[in-house]
Amino acid sequence: MDTETPKSPSLAKTILVVDDDPSMRLICVKTLRAEGFTVLEAEGSSEALQVLATYQEPIDLLLTDLMLPPPGFQLTSTQNPYPRVHGHDVIQRALAIKKTLRVILMSSLSYHERKAYQTITDQVPFLQKPFSVEIMMQLVHEVFASAPLSCADSAVKSTAKQDVRWYD
Template identity: 40%
Template sequence: MVALCRKKLEEQGFKVLQASESPEALETCSRHSGPIHLLLTDLLLPPKRLQLAAGPSKFPRMHGVELMRRVVKMRPDIRVLLMSAHSDDVLKGYGIKRKEHWPFLRKPFNPDTLVRVVREVMAGPPIAPEVKGKGGSGEEEEEKKKKPDWYG
């Protein structure tokens, strides 16, 4: 899926920075010196392999919503497109709650749909302010207190 998305977007003139896992995506967003205009991420990001950590990591593993929140804090002008093949009920079972107004693409999708939706998202405003931790109802903070720090 990642290779197909990358190929189609590059064919359309987009420069793609690819990351295979959420820690790599965070590191790329942190270290890339140029602009990053769009984060395209799956909501459910399972680890490729078992990973144990002795302590906190600068670039921890997380699901797509948490990745989006952290990237938006680093790059406030970024646009975000979330995707998933899973229903909202399945995602809720993993502790992932998707807001209706967040740009979203249901998998499977064809490559032309991907390009069209990416262009629509790029033409729109950056992601909503509550993702940055400003405004909102505080519901996200309450949910965070109930959950462990590990996501995936």
């Protein structure tokens, strides 16, 4: 009988996977769970921010897509405490909530497209889609071996005008 014992460093680690593509999210979640991680998942930024704010146990790593869907039309009399934002903004908000959080940003956008969106930062570990699960796991282990980012480290240093703003 072939039984796979999880690697002990993984057992104590919790990862939040955020991706609006269900198949990509499933691949990430299944792979990380097979490696012994506790995995939480969210299909968008609003759900991810809610998990980050309310989950009682530590969350050690945020693996998030860059391009998350914009908010849908919603009638509300109060401001949404968990707004829909793009992946880089999720990272900024997450680091404000969880100071020791490690992050990985993933996207299928090319370097030049990300640069056009002003989302290039050398400090945030990046996973280019499509990727193999081996590459993802290698980066996850590298990120866990390094120090967490600060909000300042993850900030996009750009004075260019931001073209898109989402409001809830």
